[in-house]
Amino acid sequence: MRVLIADKLPAAGVRAIAALGVEVIDRPELGAADLPEALAQTSADVLVVRSTKVSAQCFAAAPRLGLVVRAGAGVNTIDVAAANRHGVFVTNCPGKNAIAVAELTMGLMLALDRNLVDAVVEMRRGQWNKKRFGKAQGLHGRLLGLVGFGHIGREVARRARAFGLSIEVFDPALDEATAEAAEVTRAPDLDALLRRSDIVSVHVPYSKGTHHLLGGRELALLKDGAVLLHTARGGVVDDTALAEAVRSGRIRAALDVFEEEPAESEAPFASPVRELAGLYATPHIGASTEQAELATAHEAVRIIDDYLRTGNVGAAVNLKRERAAHFTVVVRHRDRVGVLAQILGGLREEQLNVQEMQNVVFEGHETACATITLEKQPSATLLERLRGQPDVLAVDLRAVP
Secondary structure, three states, X not given: XXXXXXXXXXXXXXXXXXXXXXXXXXXXXXXXXXXXXXXXXXOOOEEEEOOOOEOHHHHHHOOOOOEEEEOOOOOOOEOHHHHXXXXXXXXXXXXXXXXXXXXXXXXXXXXXXXXXXXXXXXXXXXXOOHHHHOOOOOOXXXXXXXXOOOHHHHHHHHHHHHOOOEEEEEOOOOOHHHHHHOOOEXXXXXXXXXXXXXXXXXXXXXXXXXXXXXXXXXXXXXXXXXXXXXXXXXXXEOHHHHHHHHHOOOOEEEEOOXXXXXXXXXXXXXXXXXXXXXXXXXXXXXOOOHHHHHHHHHHHHHHHHHHHHHOOOOOOOOOOOOOOOOEEEEEEEEOOOOHHHHHHHHHHHOOOOEEEEEEEXXXXXXXXXXXXXXXXXXXXXXXXXXXXXXXXXXXXXXXXX
8 A cells, every 4th residue: 555645744754654564655845736646656545745735636646545634634725525526535633733823823912912023123123122112012811702612722722811811712613511611701603702802813614604704894893903813724814804904003913824825835925914014924834843743643644544454534524424324224144255245235136225334243253243224224025035044143124213
């Protein structure tokens, strides 16, 4: 089995993947345009990426490809619909870079409050300006509004509490018990959070539902002097609308992600927010610490190891969780060659589509039990025919609740 690594992983992670007994093709220099050809040439079974985009052409060019591992949190850089058409597992490593992103978020928060970037730039120019940079509001006692309360949002909250910030959260999935345990307050809706917060930090994945979640209308709700921090995914915030809001002098902002980001690690950067005095920007480095990269690499190794041993990826993001299964057939049978083939052959004759199947073997390897979930109910005739097979011990039909 071959594993193509199309982004830079820590050397320890590369060695750990190789230790699984697979052939590793380490090509960190590959870009999105190079990837389809590289997949075709290497006949890779597994692809590991960080920020490199995986297009529909990649799946079309790689008939052996069975698994794509995004060594990071989101999968918005992967054409998941194309993966579904080709039957390829897509998975990520959520939570492994949460601390790194939370640390950067707090760093940007402090930098904006104390004007650290501007102060450093002037000091390097030989300018001593204590009058200008000796002014800051401070963080203690201010209200931090978190948009999203997943792994990263929770790590930000933990650190923000240490700075004496009050924390309010907008996340439809957050229940009262979890909020109380995390020492945060639930906001009734996004608008209320934006109106009340002194600082707003965004921590939601990018999707159609979160595209421009914070646009011109939402940004207008922020109070004068408010601060917006965005370390989530480009496209969650409308960059053009944000540039207008910052340019007006009404709010300030710090961004690590943008709607249009270069595909290369070093490239010219054009953005409506690039030269605004009231905005600090970093080049999508939130997860880029040695600790986070190593933790993510270890999780990628674990996923690949599981795939090699079982052929399955339970945490894949593109598995259908709600199945159209209404009936389960439980078949206890002799553990012999051909028994399952006879059972599946009978189901095929009645055009019964298998939604899920598991076969477990009892100690001694004499008997086994197959559990098969189906869309439609098998006929009584088929069930009797299965019971009549010489190596079938029992057949039981159950309705799925």
